[in-house]
Amino acid sequence: MRRITDNPLMLPKGTAAMNTSFTVFVVALLVPLSAPSIASAQARDTIAAPAEALVAMAHAEGAQIYDCKADAGGHLAWQFREPIATLLIDGKTIGRHYAGPTWEMIDGSTIVGKQDSRAPGATPEDIPWLKLEVTSRRGTGRLTDVTTIRRVNTKGGVASGQCGPAGALLSVAYSADYAFLKKDD
Numbered sequence: 001m002r003r004i005t006d007n008p009l010m011l012p013k014g015t016a017a018m019n020t021s022f023t024v025f026v027v028a029l030l031v032p033l034s035a036p037s038i039a040s041a042q043a044r045d046t047i048a049a050p051a052e053a054l055v056a057m058a059h060a061e062g063a064q065i066y067d068c069k070a071d072a073g074g075h076l077a078w079q080f081r082e083p084i085a086t087l088l089i090d091g092k093t094i095g096r097h098y099a100g101p102t103w104e105m106i107d108g109s110t111i112v113g114k115q116d117s118r119a120p121g122a123t124p125e126d127i128p129w130l131k132l133e134v135t136s137r138r139g140t141g142r143l144t145d146v147t148t149i150r151r152v153n154t155k156g157g158v159a160s161g162q163c164g165p166a167g168a169l170l171s172v173a174y175s176a177d178y179a180f181l182k183k184d185d
Contacts, residue, residue: 068163109141
């Protein structure tokens with residue numbers, strides 16, 4: 001009588017080694033695929049807002065604008081200037097996002113935020129995920145009660161390459177999802 005632990009899959013003699021090799025091969029293939037998932041989970045934790053409820057989720061399509069300026073060492077480098085994006089829900093324009101950073105809805109409600117925390121984007125070409133706290137507001141509408149904004153699922157937007165001459169502008173396409181949240185009552 002054979003014990004099941006000797007050959008748990010009850011494979012013919014000589015196939016257990018092949019099965020072990022196959023398992024190692026599959027695991028080796030899957031480990032690199034899980035790295036972005038781990039990074040995404042860590043990113044979500046870094047910018048989490050657990051005591052807040054979702055007011056709206058908008059998709060943004062736009063650009064990150066950069067200036068060619070001297071850095072602290074006196075070398076020309078791309079410096080972030082401002083975002084410009086259209087905010088969409090279900091494919092319909094519902095507002096815009098611009099310098100401040102500011103989010104303005106077509107219903108007249110507007111909020112300005114300040115960065116609270118950040119996490120890396122999925123690739124080096126993707127701008128970071130952010131958690132921002134609302135610092136000011138005006139108007140009445142969808143954004144009236146919003147206290148926190150989360151920028152997630154970013155694609156693109158990172159400046160690269162040499163800049164010059166000083167004062168040159170660079171527009172880098174990006175997309176992201178913005179979650180507008182309010183404190184739970």
